[in-house]
Amino acid sequence: MTETPGQTVGPFFHHALAFPGDSELVPFGSAGSVVLHGNVYDGAGDPVPDAMIEIRQADASGVVPSVSGSLRRKGAGFTGWGRCCTDRAGHYWFSTVEPGLPFFAVTVFARGLLDRLFTRIYLPGAAGAVDGLVASREDDGRLRFDIHLQGPSETVFFRFPRN
Amino acid sequence: MTTSQHEISDEIAKIQADSPTGAPLLDFPPYRSTLLRHPTKELLLVDPEGAELLAPVFGHSDVDPVEADLTVQRGGEPIGERIRVHGRVLDGDGRPVRRQLVEIWQANAAGRYSHQGDQHPAPLDPHFTGVGRCLTDDDGWYSFTSIKPGPYPWRNHHNAWRPAHIHFSLFGTDFTQRLITQMYFPGDQLLALDPIAQSITDPAALSRLIASYDHSRSEHEWLLGYRWDIVLTGSHATHMEPSDD
Numbered sequence: 001m002t003e004t005p006g007q008t009v010g011p012f013f014h015h016a017l018a019f020p021g022d023s024e025l026v027p028f029g030s031a032g033s034v035v036l037h038g039n040v041y042d043g044a045g046d047p048v049p050d051a052m053i054e055i056r057q058a059d060a061s062g063v064v065p066s067v068s069g070s071l072r073r074k075g076a077g078f079t080g081w082g083r084c085c086t087d088r089a090g091h092y093w094f095s096t097v098e099p100g101l102p103f104f105a106v107t108v109f110a111r112g113l114l115d116r117l118f119t120r121i122y123l124p125g126a127a128g129a130v131d132g133l134v135a136s137r138e139d140d141g142r143l144r145f146d147i148h149l150q151g152p153s154e155t156v157f158f159r160f161p162r163n
Numbered sequence: 164m165t166t167s168q169h170e171i172s173d174e175i176a177k178i179q180a181d182s183p184t185g186a187p188l189l190d191f192p193p194y195r196s197t198l199l200r201h202p203t204k205e206l207l208l209v210d211p212e213g214a215e216l217l218a219p220v221f222g223h224s225d226v227d228p229v230e231a232d233l234t235v236q237r238g239g240e241p242i243g244e245r246i247r248v249h250g251r252v253l254d255g256d257g258r259p260v261r262r263q264l265v266e267i268w269q270a271n272a273a274g275r276y277s278h279q280g281d282q283h284p285a286p287l288d289p290h291f292t293g294v295g296r297c298l299t300d301d302d303g304w305y306s307f308t309s310i311k312p313g314p315y316p317w318r319n320h321h322n323a324w325r326p327a328h329i330h331f332s333l334f335g336t337d338f339t340q341r342l343i344t345q346m347y348f349p350g351d352q353l354l355a356l357d358p359i360a361q362s363i364t365d366p367a368a369l370s371r372l373i374a375s376y377d378h379s380r381s382e383h384e385w386l387l388g389y390r391w392d393i394v395l396t397g398s399h400a401t402h403m404e405p406s407d408d
Contacts, residue, residue: 001257001394004371005186005363007345008194010330012278016268016294017332043199050280056214056338064214068222071264071296081219101213107341112196114187114362116341118215130207149200159206160215160339162255162397 006115011050013109014085021073023084025057025096032060035142036104036121036135037093040086042112043150047090051110053147054083055094055121062100098143102126103133108147108157117157121145132156166320168356175361185368193358195319211339216400218334218341221264221298231297233269233309241291243272243310245386248346248374251303254335255397259303266332267307269293274313274327283315308386314353326353326360333393340395347373348389 009017026033036055040048057080058064069076084092096104103120122129124137133156135143148154174193182188189201234241252260270276270293273285277292291310299305312327328345335341347354354360354373363369371394380388 001253001255002185002368002371003255003396004342004344004393005368006342007187007330007362007372008359009332009343010345012270012276012281013268013330014280015276015278015292016266016330043203046199048200054341056217056219058214064217066217066220068220069224070219070221071225076224079219080214099214103213105214105338107338109343110200112194112198112200114189114191114194114197114201114359116343117202118339118341130209150203154202154204156204157202157206158209160209160211160396160399162399163339 008111008114009052009109011111013052017052017083018085019071023082023092023094024073025078025080025082025094028095030095032097033095034098035093035095036145037091037142038144038146039090040092040108040110040147041090041149041151045151047086048110048149049086049088049090051086051090051092051108051113052083053086053092054081054107055096056081056105057096058099058101060097060100064101098123102129108149110149113149118160119147119155119157130156168320168322171320171323171358172356175358179361179364183365185363185365187362188364191358191362194362211337211399215338218263218336218338221334222262223298226264226296226298228297230295231307233291233293233295233307236292237290239290241271241288241310243288245308246311246389247306247308247380247382247386248329248389248391249304249306249377249380250391250393252299252305252333252393252395253303254340254395259301260299260335260395261301261303263299263334263336265297265299265305267295267329269309269312269329270315272310272313274315285313285315311348319358324353324356326351326357331393333395335395335398337398337400339399342393342395345372346391349373349376
């Protein structure tokens with residue numbers, strides 16, 4: 001069958017798609033948690049304040065959970081999915097665990113971006129990582145990965161065989 | 164902002180003559196905000212693995228059934244033309260996407276979003292947020308009750324108007340099937356003028372974003388029905404039947 005085309009998320013998605021705890025796959029500051037964060041930039045190096053990032057990941061033991069409850073996390077187990085709308089400075093963050101598989105699967109949406117983009121964020125030192133898609137470890141332990149939609153540091157984005 | 168609709172339409176026509184494509188062109192200058200926000204490198208072909216092969220799972224703990232009715236959320240009747248939009252979510256192999264999350268958002272009947280960034284001087288409706296969610300059923304069907312959204316102006320060029328639309332956010336069974344798109348209404352004269360819709364340069368592909376009027380789902384003295392089916396890309400994972408919990 002022929003797929004339905006995508007369209008931009010537009011500028012007015014926050015009140016619909018953001019929800020309490022959306023970027024906290026585990027509570028911020030909880031034991032064993034890590035922060036994954038970064039900025040989204042456009043081709044002029046300016047922050048993108050109206051982007052949305054989603055991540056999908058394995059738990060710490062390497063199992064990708066099929067567990068409901070992401071939209072109302074209280075009492076739910078680890079669902080392995082989160083969403084973060086960038087703030088005015090183009091910044092996103094997640095509180096999560098380091099996956100037992102080597103990368104976070106990532107989807108990027110934004111006003112001015114006509115279809116979603118896929119990429120990965122690999123853990124530092126991951127074997128077989130795609131060049132340029134490795135997070136850096138900051139002194140305070142947080143994982144940092146900036147997303148560049150365009151420009152000299154443009155992020156590597158993917159297509160999959162059936163997309 | 165001196166560019167006219169005529170100039171924008173000329174730009175669109177030139178691009179469409181070159182490259183009819185089924186997916187939106189990311190590099191599509193008639194939609195001005197794409198200029199610095201489209202990747203310039205070719206997308207890297209990757210075989211999905213790990214977390215990419217499994218979409219997130221949502222259930223009844225995530226979504227209250229009342230969230231599918233956008234006309235009852237604020238303790239009063241919103242103003243506008245009451246509608247029901249329903250259809251099926253299928254994957255690229257024609258299989259229904261079962262018990263999966265569908266999220267929508269839209270402007271009110273006057274063309275105004277309940278979003279602090281929307282400065283269009285049209286009235287807000289205190290009884291309408293324009294936000295809904297539901298889960299598809301065991302055959303992939305979704306249904307929302309809402310108000311027909313109005314068209315609204317935007318600043319892409321002089322006298323630019325978005326056709327009436329409802330934003331849809333969809334998940335499949337693979338993470339690679341993730342889709343956010345917009346549903347349009349049949350017969351809307353603004354579609355041909357709209358650089359966001361026309362970034363899908365193949366008219367047959369664009370037609371897949373236009374709902375059809377469905378009289379069988381209109382209700383006597385109550386609302387008008389529209390049908391819109393959504394086809395995601397094909398799943399990469401071996402298809403597995405969901406359990407019954």
